[in-house]
Amino acid sequence: MPALPDPIVRLIAALRHLPGVGPRSAERMALNLVQAPTEETTELAQAIREARERVRTCSVCGSLTEADPCAFCTDDRRDTSVICVVEQPVDIFSIEKSGTYRGRFHVLGGKIAPLDGVGPEDLSIAPLRARLADGRVHEVIIALGTDVEGEATSHYLSRHLAREGLRITRIAHGLPAGSGLEFADQLTLARALEGRREF
């Protein structure tokens, strides 16, 4: 039986890399795309390229931004005495949407996971320590997921960042266990931020 045309097969394979896209939805998307108006597909292809080219990582905090340093790091109205530590850049936008935080951010870039060969030196911990060096930051809020690696990383940070005059807190366990920040709704995240507690 004749198979799908090659370009469609390749498109399906490329779409499968997207998060949450299985074989069936990739197929539906691909078949939809080859029949969509050309402007629409051009726009999507263009948007993908542009986003990849123009969005970079902030050299200070690690967030996604067009300008470096990012708006979170340069906005004077934000509290410079608090840093919220997150795993990935996406987590920043989840926290922003909760509307309960007005300080700075720091993206770790992962979690300590010995089984996957990820140690503390693979994460952005030294740059975080450097940001704390001048003593102007009074609180570090650790906002990592509640899975095993997230817990281990939180504890590691609480021990290794500890210093006279620095509060180290973590967001409350309002997150469902074993889940990441990206799946939490705004209210859960707002509650979690409000209920943060001392290590």
Place this chain on the structure above:
Amino acid sequence: MPALPDPIVRLIAALRHLPGVGPRSAERMALNLVQAPTEETTELAQAIREARERVRTCSVCGSLTEADPCAFCTDDRRDTSVICVVEQPVDIFSIEKSGTYRGRFHVLGGKIAPLDGVGPEDLSIAPLRARLADGRVHEVIIALGTDVEGEATSHYLSRHLAREGLRITRIAHGLPAGSGLEFADQLTLARALEGRREF
């Protein structure tokens, strides 16, 4: 609060056009894409463009193909005396996957829907009649969805294609009511093809 960078906002908007992609999954995909390896995003953008440029519609049956006429129309091992009528090109691949059909296809390009202003003249019905003119086709299998428009279109076809020596059948009502071919699994489609009955 600083919003998401503009290129990400535009990418989210473009991804929303994909079938089955809501605001949250578009956001997750976009944030994932801007952090993916450049090769991966280039590959996806490229695959979208290529599929759109290289995949065309077969001038005989209306299926998606790189070569015109398509492999379904030119494959001598397929039965030339049966034509299966479907709504959209995607439906052909659903039927092919069921593995129970070895004839030709014809894509109507839609369903009769008076409320949306779609009449029989807007569908590929005249070309279908032309394909039946030489009398070599002995059976037309109507394989449309079981929603109201699909039913109406099936009945319209059964009346207007009727001719001495031509069997007009439709696939069995194994499909869940109100659903389209694209959501049916292979077995359901196979059963529906096997159980087709005379109008």
